[in-house]
Amino acid sequence: MRRLLPAVGVLVAACSNIASPAVNDIYEYRAFEFGDTLAFHWPRELLPVRIWVAADSPIRPYVVTAISRWQDAFLYGEFRATLVADSSTADVIVRNTPSDVGGVLLRRPILARAPQCNGETDPSLDPSSKTVQLPMHLFMYAVVSDAVPGIPACYSITMTHEVGHVIGILAHSPHSDDVMFANPEFDGISDRDRQTAITLYHRPSTVTVTGRR
Amino acid sequence: MRLPIFLLAALPWAAPLGAQAAVRLSAGATYSSALIDDGVLSTKLRPAIAPTMALGVSYPTGKGPYRVLADVTYARSPLDVITSDNSGHDQLAAVATITTLVLAEGPVRGALRWQAGGGAVFYRPTERQGVFQDGAAHRWVIAGGLTWTRALTAAMDLLVTARVDAHNFTTDVLQARGYGEAQSVQRFGLLVGVNRRL
Numbered sequence: 001m002r003r004l005l006p007a008v009g010v011l012v013a014a015c016s017n018i019a020s021p022a023v024n025d026i027y028e029y030r031a032f033e034f035g036d037t038l039a040f041h042w043p044r045e046l047l048p049v050r051i052w053v054a055a056d057s058p059i060r061p062y063v064v065t066a067i068s069r070w071q072d073a074f075l076y077g078e079f080r081a082t083l084v085a086d087s088s089t090a091d092v093i094v095r096n097t098p099s100d101v102g103g104v105l106l107r108r109p110i111l112a113r114a115p116q117c118n119g120e121t122d123p124s125l126d127p128s129s130k131t132v133q134l135p136m137h138l139f140m141y142a143v144v145s146d147a148v149p150g151i152p153a154c155y156s157i158t159m160t161h162e163v164g165h166v167i168g169i170l171a172h173s174p175h176s177d178d179v180m181f182a183n184p185e186f187d188g189i190s191d192r193d194r195q196t197a198i199t200l201y202h203r204p205s206t207v208t209v210t211g212r213r
Numbered sequence: 214m215r216l217p218i219f220l221l222a223a224l225p226w227a228a229p230l231g232a233q234a235a236v237r238l239s240a241g242a243t244y245s246s247a248l249i250d251d252g253v254l255s256t257k258l259r260p261a262i263a264p265t266m267a268l269g270v271s272y273p274t275g276k277g278p279y280r281v282l283a284d285v286t287y288a289r290s291p292l293d294v295i296t297s298d299n300s301g302h303d304q305l306a307a308v309a310t311i312t313t314l315v316l317a318e319g320p321v322r323g324a325l326r327w328q329a330g331g332g333a334v335f336y337r338p339t340e341r342q343g344v345f346q347d348g349a350a351h352r353w354v355i356a357g358g359l360t361w362t363r364a365l366t367a368a369m370d371l372l373v374t375a376r377v378d379a380h381n382f383t384t385d386v387l388q389a390r391g392y393g394e395a396q397s398v399q400r401f402g403l404l405v406g407v408n409r410r411l
Contacts, residue, residue, distance in 0.1 A: 015397050017396055018250065018382075018394060019393030020253035020254065021393075044294075044303040076249075076256050076296075077305045077343050
């Protein structure tokens with residue numbers, strides 16, 4: 001039996017779990033409509049989220065970067081997205097134009113404003129039925145010209161902010177060093193943005209998704 | 214390029230190439246415990262049962278019954294996400310593991326032999342994602358097991374190997390995000406193949 005001791009030693013060696021850090025540095029990510037609380041995240045069965053942006057759009061590289069940033073905020077694949085070639089199959093449609101959904105009742109765009117460009121996300125969220133009707137729409141456009149200095153940085157920040165709304169952060173951070181601040185200046189995802197997104201995906205969603213094509 | 218190093222490491226222990234040297238080729242499956250058991254997020258990340266192939270070269274260490282074995286094992290399976298907070302189950306992109314081991318081997322009883330040794334396991338994700346968003350990772354590993362052989366021909370044996378190994382898992386991104394220590398991972402493999410004496 002002593003010859004079996006090495007194998008037994010392997011079996012009992014180091015049976016400890018990794019020490020997970022606390023996730024508690026967060027801001028409010030839910031929306032409050034008519035006294036009700038709305039929390040949304042993409043269910044795993046709809047992943048990867050299908051995002052369309054025109055192949056020749058000048059904002060396409062910023063969409064790719066924003067997707068990558070938010071995907072990398074998670075360790076367990078809670079949010080994943082892929083670009084699709086056909087907008088008719090998309091869950092999210094991204095356009096390099098001003099919003100065309102203004103004035104639609106209960107479909108208020110969530111805005112981000114930086115000096116050179118604007119972003120708007122219409123999550124198509126209906127508070128009365130607690131549903132998100134796909135596709136969502138995301139708009140980002142230059143206030144002046146695409147050639148103005150500062151536009152690339154503005155696009156990078158604003159697209160990351162708007163994709164933050166797409167993943168389910170329905171509110172704005174009160175901290176100016178977060179990308180989800182209403183007038184964001186931070187080009188990336190802060191620890192607080194990341195922890196907020198993680199919290200969002202590990203708490204129940206009160207909203208269901210309809211209309212996937 | 215570390216693979217040849219482990220193979221070369223076995224050579225000084227080996228007797229000159231002769232009738233006792235043997236090559237082993239096996240296939241089977243590997244079960245792994247969770248790479249991460251996140252108590253805060255109630256989430257486990259565990260490789261699915263992985264189809265496995267192994268190639269080994271063994272040499273006698275002298276005139277006794279002991280041998281040294283240099284062994285390379287390849288397994289590949291998707292990562293299962295298992296949650297207990299109702300956020301759903303999921304499967305992420307596949308991860309391949311290449312395990313290189315140097316093992317000592319000796320008799321237990323009859324056709325049964327023990328193995329014990331160590332080496333390294335190399336994780337090769339097919340996508341940079343989640344805990345593997347920084348790419349590949351490698352960890353030291355200890356291993357043990359049992360083999361059973363039955364002669365098929367004068368030069369070839371049927372070989373059944375049951376092996377367990379253990380390592381501590383972590384990645385750069387886990388450490389960067391404050392995950393302390395490491396997750397102990399145990400893997401259990403069952404392989405069937407042939408042992409060809411040279």
